[in-house]
Amino acid sequence: MPVLVGAVLAVALGILAHRYRPLRTSILNLTSWFLTIPSLAFFALLIPVVGIGDTAPIIAMTFYALLPIVRNTVAGLTSVDQAIVEAAKGMGMGARARLIKIELPNAWPVILAGIRVATLLIIGITAIAALVGGGGLGQEIYSRGINRIPSPGSLEAILGGTGIIVLLAVIVDTIYLGIGRLTIPRGLRD
Amino acid sequence: MTDTMIELRELTKIYPGTDIPAVESLTMDIPRGEIVVFVGPSGCGKTTSLKMINRIIEPSSGHIVLDGEDVTNVDPDQLRRRIGYVIQQIGLFPHIRIGDNVATVPNLLGWDKERTRARVDELLDIVGLDPDIYRSRFPKELSGGQRQRVGVARALAADPPVLLMDEPFGAIDPITRTRLQNEFLRLQDELQKTIVFVTHDIDEAIKMGDRIAILEQKSIPAQFATPEEILTAPANEFVEDFVGAGATLKRLKLTRIREIDIIDDCLTGSITEDKHTLRRKLDESDWTALLLLDEQHRPIRWLRAPDFRHDRPVDQMGLPAVAFVEPHATLSDALEEMLIGSAGVAIVIDSRGTFQGILDIDTIINSIQLMRDESAEFYRAEKLIDPAEVVS
Numbered sequence A: 001m002p003v004l005v006g007a008v009l010a011v012a013l014g015i016l017a018h019r020y021r022p023l024r025t026s027i028l029n030l031t032s033w034f035l036t037i038p039s040l041a042f043f044a045l046l047i048p049v050v051g052i053g054d055t056a057p058i059i060a061m062t063f064y065a066l067l068p069i070v071r072n073t074v075a076g077l078t079s080v081d082q083a084i085v086e087a088a089k090g091m092g093m094g095a096r097a098r099l100i101k102i103e104l105p106n107a108w109p110v111i112l113a114g115i116r117v118a119t120l121l122i123i124g125i126t127a128i129a130a131l132v133g134g135g136g137l138g139q140e141i142y143s144r145g146i147n148r149i150p151s152p153g154s155l156e157a158i159l160g161g162t163g164i165i166v167l168l169a170v171i172v173d174t175i176y177l178g179i180g181r182l183t184i185p186r187g188l189r190d
Numbered sequence B: 001m002t003d004t005m006i007e008l009r010e011l012t013k014i015y016p017g018t019d020i021p022a023v024e025s026l027t028m029d030i031p032r033g034e035i036v037v038f039v040g041p042s043g044c045g046k047t048t049s050l051k052m053i054n055r056i057i058e059p060s061s062g063h064i065v066l067d068g069e070d071v072t073n074v075d076p077d078q079l080r081r082r083i084g085y086v087i088q089q090i091g092l093f094p095h096i097r098i099g100d101n102v103a104t105v106p107n108l109l110g111w112d113k114e115r116t117r118a119r120v121d122e123l124l125d126i127v128g129l130d131p132d133i134y135r136s137r138f139p140k141e142l143s144g145g146q147r148q149r150v151g152v153a154r155a156l157a158a159d160p161p162v163l164l165m166d167e168p169f170g171a172i173d174p175i176t177r178t179r180l181q182n183e184f185l186r187l188q189d190e191l192q193k194t195i196v197f198v199t200h201d202i203d204e205a206i207k208m209g210d211r212i213a214i215l216e217q218k219s220i221p222a223q224f225a226t227p228e229e230i231l232t233a234p235a236n237e238f239v240e241d242f243v244g245a246g247a248t249l250k251r252l253k254l255t256r257i258r259e260i261d262i263i264d265d266c267l268t269g270s271i272t273e274d275k276h277t278l279r280r281k282l283d284e285s286d287w288t289a290l291l292l293l294d295e296q297h298r299p300i301r302w303l304r305a306p307d308f309r310h311d312r313p314v315d316q317m318g319l320p321a322v323a324f325v326e327p328h329a330t331l332s333d334a335l336e337e338m339l340i341g342s343a344g345v346a347i348v349i350d351s352r353g354t355f356q357g358i359l360d361i362d363t364i365i366n367s368i369q370l371m372r373d374e375s376a377e378f379y380r381a382e383k384l385i386d387p388a389e390v391v392s
């Protein structure tokens, strides 16, 4: 969920940052600034606003997802060969058609890589979400594991939870490989 | 319908943040159906001048008139769909297939699918690529030369009357470049487009241009004339330096064999004649050698008097005929054939191999001399009428 919202928002921001140079540094700075807030502190900051529960982590994670995606969107669009942009322009393709038909498809592999990194980042952070009452695997590690050390079964819970997170990351990575296969035009793959 | 397709009127471009114009007050008439080549040293403003025509670069001042219509302020996207555009880097879209690349402008113009598909196949055919093989390939699956062909096909897709080409054959190996140039000239014979062609290579300019604009800094035309005039009557020292040494040799590339008087009364004999007849022919003539032709009048051997001393069949006497050229070949080609074949003459044959005549070094030298005189006469005559036009 956060990834999806983050991705849509981030690609939009990335396009904006690419189009309007003056905005570029501020957008990039802002998104990297989010990432420097420790996740715990970020959750804590959001709790007074949205209360304890799923909402705070989801909002926070959306923000975390922004940086890698925005950055890769900008990088992807910038790396599109200027010659093909000029060719498109020279044939009378308008700015919007150029963006949708030429620039985004050619930047897509890089953008997708950003989304993948964002997802993995978020899976890692998810673990911590439990602290503030969000559910998920973090709960397994935290409440049944760390909290209950040294009671019996606590270590198993920690390892099991961690193991599952790692497994999840591997599975997600594989899924992205598949998405890449499906969505990256054949002419761009090598 | 006027004879001028593109009128450039006092076009000036001053890039933001610079004081000196990249192009200053460029005024030029580009005739309908001709290839006009912009040539000049690096940084003189060729690309800037070209890109102002389709307003990829907006002029700072001045006007562009296309086929009688002032297009300086019309919608640039609409304008560009009427002007084919080929750039040095080709710029094929890597994420879509060749067919879709070629279909770019038809799609923008909203052609129906059937018409677009037919046109794509037709164009691939025209540029020498089998549609069934290449239509569904991706650009990365093509060689550099093939990609450049697709670039030309794409530019021609909606049959625009005007084509702009910025160093279209620049990034290609010399052999492929020569082939593409020749193919393109043949294509242009049929299409009769108005073409503005940018290069920094004077040889390419001479080969491709119906007219050449040699540009100095800020795109100021040092001379705007036919290749012949530029080679034989350079307007000033700049042009002379730019054309460089070997202007005469370059002229050889301009002149085709069919344009000059070849020797068509030279001594020939037929393989059907017997040895004695051939010998008598040779003795009675002023020629030192006889060219033996086969039943289809194709040259096979050179026979000289001493060759008749050996007791050999006629078709094994003398030396094999070498250095064949066809009438559309240039004098430069003929000279090269002579050098390669170590022959004193080149033999002109038609496409079926039938003998037409011969060509020796003297013929070549004479024709150059003749052209030089004619051109100089023409130049002087024009100068009397309107000095400004010639020197500009």
Ligand SMILES: Nc1ncnc2c1ncn2[C@@H]1O[C@H](COP(=O)(O)OP(=O)(O)OP(=O)(O)O)[C@@H](O)[C@H]1O
Pocket (backbone or CB within 6 Å): B015, B016, B018, B022, B040, B041, B042, B043, B044, B045, B046, B047, B048, B049, B200
């Ligand atoms: N975007 C730009 N901003 C500022 N100056 C530019 C820009 N583009 C070109 N120039 C300058 O304008 C002049 C003409 O450039 P242009 O690219 O038209 O030259 P050219 O004749 O095509 O050269 P070349 O043979 O190297 O391609 C050069 O001095 C160049 O530095």
Ligand SMILES: [Mg+2]
Pocket (backbone or CB within 6 Å): B046, B047, B048
């Ligand atoms: Mg240039």
